[in-house]
Every structure is written in C-alpha cells, then in structure tokens.
Amino acid sequence: MKILIVDDDPLVGQSLQLLLNKEKDLTVIGNVTNGQEAIDFCKEKTPDLILMDIQMPVLNGIESTKIIKRTYPIIQIMMLTTFKDARNIRLALKAGAEGYLIKSNSIEKMAEQIRALQSGATVLTPDVLQTLMQQGKKGLEQLTDREVEITTLVGEGLSNKEIAKQLYLGEGTIRNVISTILDKLEIRDRTQLAIFYWQKKHNDT
Missing domain, CATH: 3.40.50.2300 (Response regulator)
Structure with missing residues (x-):
C-alpha cells in the first residue's frame, strides 16, 4: 500500500x-x-x-x-x-x-x-468510539422532538419512503429534515447517523 x-x-x-x-x-x-x-x-x-x-x-x-x-x-x-x-x-x-x-x-x-x-x-479505535458515545446525549439535545423521532427511525433501518408513510409526511420533507439533522450533529451521512443512534442507545442502557 x-x-x-x-x-x-x-x-x-x-x-x-x-x-x-x-x-x-x-x-x-x-x-x-x-x-x-x-x-x-x-x-x-x-x-x-x-x-x-x-x-x-x-x-x-x-x-x-x-x-x-x-x-x-x-x-x-x-x-x-x-x-x-x-x-x-x-x-x-x-x-x-x-x-x-x-x-x-x-x-x-x-x-x-x-x-x-x-x-x-x-x-x-475504542478510545475514539468512547468519545463519540459520551457525546451522544449532548448531541441529541440539539434536535427537535420530530428530528429525534426521525433519527430513531433511521437508526431502526427505515427508508425515507417508509418514514414518510409512518409519519404522514412527504419524502422531500424527510430528506430535508435528515439533512438538517446531519448538519446539526456534524455527521456525514445516514449510515453515520444510524451508528450515532445505536451508540446513543447503548450509552443509555
């Protein structure tokens, strides 16, 4: 290499x-x-x-x-x-x-x-993951209730279409909200958002 x-x-x-x-x-x-x-x-x-x-x-x-x-x-x-x-x-x-x-x-x-x-x-590495997990709770405080709800559904593996159907919203609205969430949490994409969700969930248990 x-x-x-x-x-x-x-x-x-x-x-x-x-x-x-x-x-x-x-x-x-x-x-x-x-x-x-x-x-x-x-x-x-x-x-x-x-x-x-x-x-x-x-x-x-x-x-x-x-x-x-x-x-x-x-x-x-x-x-x-x-x-x-x-x-x-x-x-x-x-x-x-x-x-x-x-x-x-x-x-x-x-x-x-x-x-x-x-x-x-x-x-x-484990020390880096630990830092992210400790930050998880603080990160969610930046989100609105709706944004937390959508983050949870992303973490559970639902697509934008499925989230939109469940929340009675348009797919475009879901895309926009996810984009806002990524900006607030300084996360690159929905995969990283799902990782963030599970780290937060693990940190709370």
Missing part, C-alpha cells in the same frame, strides 16, 4: 515514515507538512492512503480532506492526530475520512488499522 504522510512536525513525519517502511506491505511515498501540500502531491502521484494530521498551517487536515475526497474519492484518508474531542472526530468523518487514530497508538496498532481500512472497514 502506498502511503502519504501529512504532518506539520517534520520529525513526526520522518519517524512515521521510517517505522511504517519496515512493514513489508506498506510503503511511504511522500511526506508533506500541510494540507495544501497534500493536495498538490495528489496531483502528481496517487497514494492509496493518506495519514492526515488535523491542526496544520496553510490548510488544516479537515479542509484538505474535503477537497481530496471530492477530487480523488478513491484515496482513503486516516486522520492521525492528538485531538480526541468529539467535534473534530465528527468533522473529520463528515469531511470523508474513513478512519480516525490517535498518535499515541503503537506503530503495530497503526499498521493493523491501516490494513483494516484498506479492507473496507471504517476505523475508529
């Missing part, structure tokens, strides 16, 4: 490159220090995966992730950061990142999660 490392600390980037290159199936093909350099790199070469820091000069990791995923959707992006707050996690997932790792993870764990991401899994 060809990897691009994006981190504003050159020492961190060089250390990761040295350690990851020891893995037989991983090859670091680039090492840049901000989001704009990552975008420019992707114009010249196409990595399979980007390890992306969040807080960087010129262009941060979340904004550059949005641009890269819009232009090169085939490239997978794993956020690799010291920030474990729910807001950054949700913004990163909404931007299109398929994974979110904390830098304190061992290189062995990091390599394992990179391979999991390559196989198609969304990679959220």
